[in-house]
Structures are given as structure tokens and as C-alpha cells.
Amino acid sequence: MREIACDVAVIGAGTAGIAAHAAARRAGARAVLVEAGPGGTTCARVGCMPSKLLIAAGKAVQGAREAGLFGLDVPEIRVDGRAVLHRLRSERDRFVALVRDGLDDLPEDARLSGRARFEDAGTLRVGEDTRLGFRAAIVATGSSPAIPEPLRDLGDRVLTTDTLFEIEDLPRSLAVVGGGPVGIEIAQAMARLGVEIDVFDAGAALAGLSHPDLVEAANAVFGAGMNLHLGTEIVEAAREGEGVRVAWTAKDGERHEGRFDRILAAAGRPPNLSGLGLDAAGLSLGEKGMPRFDPRTLLCEGGPVLITGDANGIRPILHEAARQGRIAGENAAALAAGRPLAAPEPWVNLAMVFTHPQAALVGAPYEADAAGARITGAMSFCDQGRARIEGENSGGLRIWADRGGRLLGGEMLGPGVEHLSQYLALAVQQGLSAAELRDRPFYHPTLEEGLETALAEIARAVAR
Incomplete structure (x- = not known):
């Protein structure tokens, strides 16, 4: 068993983890970044960057369709789905490579590869052959897509943002489960690219809006380009031929069915906390295993552990993850050195x-x-x-x-x-x-x- 000691151990090499590791090192701590893979940050790999590339392609197509408004005649519009997704992956891989390059520049003794698990309040087991002792640790393990229960036996017929951008061609039809920010962004982009889109959401609003005037306006705007099923619940889904058959209950209680090439689960991304052994670290755990923590210092109750970025679920947005990472890194270094922790005011939402x-x-x-x-x-x-x-x-x-x-x-x-x-x-x-x-x-x-x-x-x- 290899034994290593450090001041600050950072679990996760996403946006928050990279920022935390850098901040701890700047503060004078010996910090080790533990990465289980695939790395590259959620934003660059499966989040904001690839989704914006898809949105940009949809915007270009829609601009051509609406050129007549300005007196322009665009006689034929043809979408090459394979070319759209090829460019998306090419640019996405470039963004990921830039992140990876930064990690590759770190000294060998500043990073470890492997899955980390707490053995106690001062020790991590990394993989099967390394034990990492620490004075303070940072959990920056990110999040993963949630797949609703009725969709869990569909295999590759159900897509998430972790798999959507790897498909070779655009589907002919796509059911999108979740009308929040991620779901509606992808739904509209796909619809503009010629995919027949049905959006399902248990609520009455799209895009996270809540003011009644804007909810009504958004439903009208987005409903013009896709089929909206709001106030609905998907009750059954099964593979059928090369696609999937979906059954849902409408808000009036009536049951409906439809067939789609693929279905996209866009119903949120819960934190990646299972398998970390947080109880072994002595942390006070609440609902669903989430540590109780100070939202300003990010310090967890019960041990020298801080939690940051998507892993703490406060605001799973990149600019918040980067800022929280810096706070966590500085505070972890302070904790390791016996200094007071900073408790900055949160940014406005x-x-x-x-x-x-x-x-x-x-x-x-x-x-x-x-x-x-x-x-x-x-x-x-x-x-x-x-x-x-x-x-x-x-x-x-x-x-x-x-x-x-x-x-x-x-x-x-x-x-x-x-x-x-x-x-x-x-x-x-x-x-x-x-x-x-x-x-x-x-x-x-x-x-x-x-x-x-x-x-x-x-x-x-x-x-x-």
C-alpha cells in the first residue's frame, strides 16, 4: 500500500475541483487532486459547451428559414445531422483538451488517478493501492443525470446529456423528459434542426420561469415549434422496434401513448455522493446522504471536509462552481494551517x-x-x-x-x-x-x- 500525505485533498477534477486545487496551492498548502475520470469538466464535456454548439446550429437553420422577413430568398435548406454532430464533437473535444492540458501540466505529486473513498476523518483510500492522508479534504465530485424510474430499462434508447452528444446522427423524433433549462434548450435546438420534438414535464412552466405572464409567453413561443405535454406524468416506457413507446397521463387524467426514436432524460442532475464513505469521515448527513454544511464557508459538520460545486447542490452553474471552488480551496488551506475560515457573502442568483x-x-x-x-x-x-x-x-x-x-x-x-x-x-x-x-x-x-x-x-x- 502506497502511503501519501498532504495538507489538502481535492476529490474531483471538474470546474470546482480544479479551482479549489489551484486556490489551495496558491494559499501555500500542499494539495493533491484526485480524479476518477473521465475529467474535462461537466461544462466542457457534456454541459454548456456542447449544448451551445447544438443551439448555434439550430439558430443558423432558423435564421435561414426566417430570412424572408428581411426580403431574402433562401430556396432550399437541408440539415446534415452527421455534419452537425461532427462539428459539435470536434469543437467540444477542443474545449475538453484545453482543460486536460492544464491538468497535465500539474506535477506528478499533485494529482492521483482513481476513485476516492474516506476511511476516516483524515484518510482517503484512492483505488486499491494508495492511502492519502490529509488535514482537510474537499468534495468536488460534480453531478450525474437523473433517469426517471419508467425509463431505466430502455438501455441505449434513453439518452442523457452524458450520451446525447455521442450519437452519430439526429433522430427523426425525440421525447424530452423535463422542460427545465437543459431540456428546453436541447428540445428547441433539435426541433430547429428538423427533429420532431415532444416535451414532457410534470409542472406548468418551462425554462425555470415562474411569473405567470412570462410562463404564458414561453409556453406560446416554445409550443409553436414542438409538442408540449405539461402537467403530465410518464407512467410506462418500453423498447419497440428501433425506438421506444411511451405512455403518459395528462393533467386531465387521460392516458396517452406515443412512439419515438429516442427519449432524452433531462430531469435534473443530482450530486455524485454515493460511494464516498462520507459517514466514515464523521460527517453529519441529511436527506439522501447530503452532508450538512455552512453555505458560506462550505465546511461540513463533523469533520475537516468542505463540499463545493455541483456536489453541494446550491447552484449547479459553472460560474458558481468556479467561485465556490476558490472559496473551498482557500478555506481548506486555512483549515489545514489552523487559520480562521473566510465566509464571503454569496453572489446574487x-x-x-x-x-x-x-x-x-x-x-x-x-x-x-x-x-x-x-x-x-x-x-x-x-x-x-x-x-x-x-x-x-x-x-x-x-x-x-x-x-x-x-x-x-x-x-x-x-x-x-x-x-x-x-x-x-x-x-x-x-x-x-x-x-x-x-x-x-x-x-x-x-x-x-x-x-x-x-x-x-x-x-x-x-x-x-
């Missing part, structure tokens, strides 16, 4: 969905019963100048502030929302009021003027 139109959620969530404590500013993109120029005039904004006008958050559905939402997130983080943000430059003609319209409504209400 910021989540985006890269559909067309885009969607975003910023800051405090929508609360239906908070009308007495909040002022809401509304704006529609349907008649907004720049949106009409670009032919992207759908959706709108709903922004809320407290009764004094201080911005709290909002939801968005529309063009350029990836930029507008960051503008609003910065203002919420800095504690600005609607009037203060409105007093910043808003260039004409831009989509940002739509944000100014909603801010003006709040400012007027406060003044009254």
Missing part, C-alpha cells in the same frame, strides 16, 4: 437559458403573494424598437423592487437576455434602486432600453 428567446432569473424569486411588499416593473419586447428591427420581438421583462425602490430581482424572456440579466444582477448585488440604475446610460437603439422601461415604471410608482 443569476441563471440563464440560451433558447430563442432567451430566459433568465435574477436575484429574489417571484412571489405571488408579495405584491404588498414589492413594486413590479413590466415591459414587452413585442413592440420594442431594437427587437422589432431584429425580428426577435417576443417575450418581456418583469422586475421587482421593495417599496422604497431597491431592486430585488426579476425574470426575463426575450432577445439579448443574457446581457440584460447581468446588468440587473450587478445592480442587485450593489444594492441599487430602480432610479439609480435608470440614471445610468442607456444607448439608443438597444435592447437595454427595454430594461430602462421597466425601471421607469418602478421609479414612477415609488415617486407616487
Whole structure:
């Protein structure tokens, strides 16, 4: 048995783990990164990068279809599914290689390959032949796609984001289970590329939206390009011929069936915590084996272990994982050296969905019963100048502030929302009021003027 000792052991070489390892080393700790594979980060390998490549292909096709709006004649549009997926994998592999190159540059004594498991509060077993002693450990094991019970016996007929991007050609039809950010992004991109899409979700909303006006608008926009089955439950699925037959119960209780080439499980990604032996580390475990931990320091109850990134389930988004990784790395180094831990204020919530139109959620969530404590500013993109120029005039904004006008958050559905939402997130983080943000430059003609319209409504209400 090989025996190794370090100050900080980092389990997982994804976005959070890489950031944690680097931060711990910068803080002067001897840190070892343990990777079980396949590595390359969820974002680059199976998440944000390949999905955006698929979305870009769908956008190019849709732009050609809608060229007539601008007086352009595109006589024939043909989608080569194999070529689309070949480019996707080629670019995806390039992003992954860049991550791997960074790991390959690490000294040999700074990384280990193998599956890690806690033996006690100061020791990890890595693989079968290595024991790693530590003063502090970081769990950065990421997450994996959830496969609903009715789909678990379908074999390769059920796809996840871990397998979708490896198929050789586009299917003729695809059932997408889950209308959240990942599901609706892939569903719309596939539909634009000519795949017949049915989306199933137990809820009534898509893309994570919750404000009734935007939920209604999103359902209308996305429903125009695919078949939506909201408020439904899939009760049975079986292989049939070269495809799969699916049975579901609609919200009126009626049973329906349909046949699809493939089915995509996009119903979330729970943390990868099984098999780690967290109980052996002395940690206090809650529901489903999740350690109890301080969301600011990321330190778990019961042992010198921190948990970060998708593994802790706070906000499974890359920019949050990178920041949490840095916090965990610095705090693990401090813990190993007997120094106080940092407890930084969390970033304002910021989540985006890269559909067309885009969607975003910023800051405090929508609360239906908070009308007495909040002022809401509304704006529609349907008649907004720049949106009409670009032919992207759908959706709108709903922004809320407290009764004094201080911005709290909002939801968005529309063009350029990836930029507008960051503008609003910065203002919420800095504690600005609607009037203060409105007093910043808003260039004409831009989509940002739509944000100014909603801010003006709040400012007027406060003044009254």
C-alpha cells in the first residue's frame, strides 16, 4: 500500500475541483487532486459547451428559414445531422483538451488517478493501492443525470446529456423528459434542426420561469415549434422496434401513448455522493446522504471536509462552481494551517437559458403573494424598437423592487437576455434602486432600453 500525505485533498477534477486545487496551492498548502475520470469538466464535456454548439446550429437553420422577413430568398435548406454532430464533437473535444492540458501540466505529486473513498476523518483510500492522508479534504465530485424510474430499462434508447452528444446522427423524433433549462434548450435546438420534438414535464412552466405572464409567453413561443405535454406524468416506457413507446397521463387524467426514436432524460442532475464513505469521515448527513454544511464557508459538520460545486447542490452553474471552488480551496488551506475560515457573502442568483428567446432569473424569486411588499416593473419586447428591427420581438421583462425602490430581482424572456440579466444582477448585488440604475446610460437603439422601461415604471410608482 502506497502511503501519501498532504495538507489538502481535492476529490474531483471538474470546474470546482480544479479551482479549489489551484486556490489551495496558491494559499501555500500542499494539495493533491484526485480524479476518477473521465475529467474535462461537466461544462466542457457534456454541459454548456456542447449544448451551445447544438443551439448555434439550430439558430443558423432558423435564421435561414426566417430570412424572408428581411426580403431574402433562401430556396432550399437541408440539415446534415452527421455534419452537425461532427462539428459539435470536434469543437467540444477542443474545449475538453484545453482543460486536460492544464491538468497535465500539474506535477506528478499533485494529482492521483482513481476513485476516492474516506476511511476516516483524515484518510482517503484512492483505488486499491494508495492511502492519502490529509488535514482537510474537499468534495468536488460534480453531478450525474437523473433517469426517471419508467425509463431505466430502455438501455441505449434513453439518452442523457452524458450520451446525447455521442450519437452519430439526429433522430427523426425525440421525447424530452423535463422542460427545465437543459431540456428546453436541447428540445428547441433539435426541433430547429428538423427533429420532431415532444416535451414532457410534470409542472406548468418551462425554462425555470415562474411569473405567470412570462410562463404564458414561453409556453406560446416554445409550443409553436414542438409538442408540449405539461402537467403530465410518464407512467410506462418500453423498447419497440428501433425506438421506444411511451405512455403518459395528462393533467386531465387521460392516458396517452406515443412512439419515438429516442427519449432524452433531462430531469435534473443530482450530486455524485454515493460511494464516498462520507459517514466514515464523521460527517453529519441529511436527506439522501447530503452532508450538512455552512453555505458560506462550505465546511461540513463533523469533520475537516468542505463540499463545493455541483456536489453541494446550491447552484449547479459553472460560474458558481468556479467561485465556490476558490472559496473551498482557500478555506481548506486555512483549515489545514489552523487559520480562521473566510465566509464571503454569496453572489446574487443569476441563471440563464440560451433558447430563442432567451430566459433568465435574477436575484429574489417571484412571489405571488408579495405584491404588498414589492413594486413590479413590466415591459414587452413585442413592440420594442431594437427587437422589432431584429425580428426577435417576443417575450418581456418583469422586475421587482421593495417599496422604497431597491431592486430585488426579476425574470426575463426575450432577445439579448443574457446581457440584460447581468446588468440587473450587478445592480442587485450593489444594492441599487430602480432610479439609480435608470440614471445610468442607456444607448439608443438597444435592447437595454427595454430594461430602462421597466425601471421607469418602478421609479414612477415609488415617486407616487
